[in-house]
Amino acid sequence: MDAKAREGHQGTGPGAITPDGCAVEMYARLPAGDEPEIVASTVPAGSRLLELGSGAGRVTRPLVERGFDVVAVDESPEMLAYVQGARTVCSPIETLDLKERFDVVLLGSFLVNTADEALCSALLRSCARHVEPDGCVLVQRENDRWHEEATVPREWERGGQRIRLASVEHQGTDRVAVRMEYAYEGAEWTHSFVSRVLPDAAFEAELGAAGLALDAYVTDDHSWVRAVPAPRG
Incomplete structure (x- = not known):
């Protein structure tokens, strides 16, 4: 290790x-599943997209092929070495601060279900600080x-x-x-x-604490969620 x-x-x-x-x-050998199709059917075509936890790019590649402008973030330089067609940033997600905002922020791979509650909060706050005011955050989670x-x-x-x-x-x-x-x-x-285990109500509370609000459960099993910046004031 x-x-x-x-x-x-x-x-x-x-x-x-x-x-x-x-x-x-x-992971460099593992192909994407249905993630690219879900993303492409949920957000505007050609969006500028920040992929948090890209790994070796199994989802990055098909998103780039679909015309998304992707910035791929991962803490592993070995993973990022496999990413093609996207700008890469080597950083832990929870401390990332690019001073940029994106149309779409993607937090996939069930990262939000980390057993570390403080880390879960930090991941969602990173999503919130990188999304445009009129943009959205897509989260992949383990359903109830x-x-x-x-x-x-x-x-x-x-x-x-x-x-x-x-x-x-x-x-x-x-x-x-x-x-x-x-x-x-x-x-x-x-x-x-x-x-x-993060049931819907607890997950929505985590979103709210990070400055995000539920927009929609994208899939029937609630494993994919679209969130937006919460209204201020």
Whole structure:
């Protein structure tokens, strides 16, 4: 492991491992899912977009191909080395202050469900300080029922990779320890992390504390949310 893991996070396998346990070489191989389509159907075409937590660019690339002007932010230089077609910024999200504002700020990869409540607040405040007054913030989150409905173990494939949800362990009322396993062309990786269960009401309260307001739940399962700057005064 290349850096001290954050509490509750661990990753194993070949190549660099980020502080939150993500394997760089694995994510460099993992294709995007439905994220680009959701973003493109939710915000104006050609928007200037700040992607917070871009990783190796699996979502960045298709957004650029769709005509978005993307600035990709990640704390891992190893991840950013794979990003193509976008300006990159190496920084933790929570301390980022570009002195710029964007039409769209994207906080994907379920980062808002971090078990660190202070970090969750800091991530959303970073979104708020980088969005235009008439812009929007898109947040990908674990919906209220995900942990209850998850079948363990469960396997599926994406882009030739085998992905396995190996374990889901509830820790108290609002923390869940998850272990993921990945395999691709003979290489194997694991990613263990702790999520905070954040029901709709609690999530909306977090938005409000950060100076944001719910605009819409974009997907029926509430896993994608559009927020806007909260009115002042």
